Amino acid sequence: MINALSANFITSSPNLNSCDNFSVSEVAFLGRSNVGKSSFINALVDQKNLAKSSSTPGKTQLINFFEAKFGGEDDFRTTLIFVDLPGFGYAKVSKKTHEIWKTSLDEFLKKRENIRLFVHLIDSRQYDLDIDKNVDEYLKSFLRPDQKILNFYTKSDKLNQSDRSKVLKFDKDAKFVSTLKKTGIKEARELIVNGALGLC
Numbered sequence: 001m002i003n004a005l006s007a008n009f010i011t012s013s014p015n016l017n018s019c020d021n022f023s024v025s026e027v028a029f030l031g032r033s034n035v036g037k038s039s040f041i042n043a044l045v046d047q048k049n050l051a052k053s054s055s056t057p058g059k060t061q062l063i064n065f066f067e068a069k070f071g072g073e074d075d076f077r078t079t080l081i082f083v084d085l086p087g088f089g090y091a092k093v094s095k096k097t098h099e100i101w102k103t104s105l106d107e108f109l110k111k112r113e114n115i116r117l118f119v120h121l122i123d124s125r126q127y128d129l130d131i132d133k134n135v136d137e138y139l140k141s142f143l144r145p146d147q148k149i150l151n152f153y154t155k156s157d158k159l160n161q162s163d164r165s166k167v168l169k170f171d172k173d174a175k176f177v178s179t180l181k182k183t184g185i186k187e188a189r190e191l192i193v194n195g196a197l198g199l200c
């Protein structure tokens with residue numbers, strides 16, 4: 001089992017050029033606005049308000065960096081950078097994928113060396129939106145061999161058994177998380193830490 005040890009906000013940046021290089025594996029979190037991204041990041045690092053406290057209004061278009069330390073069995077210790085990206089909720093689905101992201105974000109996602117893992121959050125009640133399919137295709141269009149994508153379906157506490165079956169029919173490997181009920185978080189933490197370190 002992997003535990004969250006500590007986490008803190010590092011900095012915000014408007015684009016790639018003004019981002020420091022922290023020489024640590026990075027996990028980029030993306031998803032539509034309101035999908036539950038801040039809540040998920042807070043749950044992963046086991047803190048109540050880390051992600052929200054730094055994203056004051058007006059800073060929403062910035063790239064936020066957090067340092068997160070994790071520990072596990074046999075003195076396993078690791079430090080990762082969690083990168084909280086602006087939500088892409090309000091882009092029209094008809095727009096081309098490259099227009100979904102502002103140029104600065106597009107450049108960041110494609111050129112940021114240290115990103116080892118993209119975590120794409122999808123609302124489990126709206127699991128088949130074009131915008132999420134576009135994001136998946138977009139990431140795959142430039143994914144390097146040393147990078148991975150993990151999808152998580154959020155707010156699973158809102159689903160009944162038949163809703164869950166529908167999501168699983170759509171994606172047989174669907175991983176459900178609920179920060180409200182705290183379900184799927186431990187498993188997600190394990191997948192994300194191992195994924196970022198190239199261990200799975």
Ligand SMILES: Nc1nc2c(ncn2[C@@H]2O[C@H](COP(=O)(O)OP(=O)(O)O)[C@@H](O)[C@H]2O)c(=O)[nH]1
Binds near residue numbers: 032158178181
């Ligand atoms: N029912 C439910 N609501 C959630 C869950 N996670 C987040 N929310 C709610 O969804 C809204 C958006 O959450 P937030 O984490 O700020 O989303 P973000 O915009 O993607 O960062 C808030 O009102 C949260 O309370 C969840 O697991 N279950």
Ligand SMILES: [Mg+2]
Binds near residue numbers: 037038039055
């Ligand atoms: Mg947020």
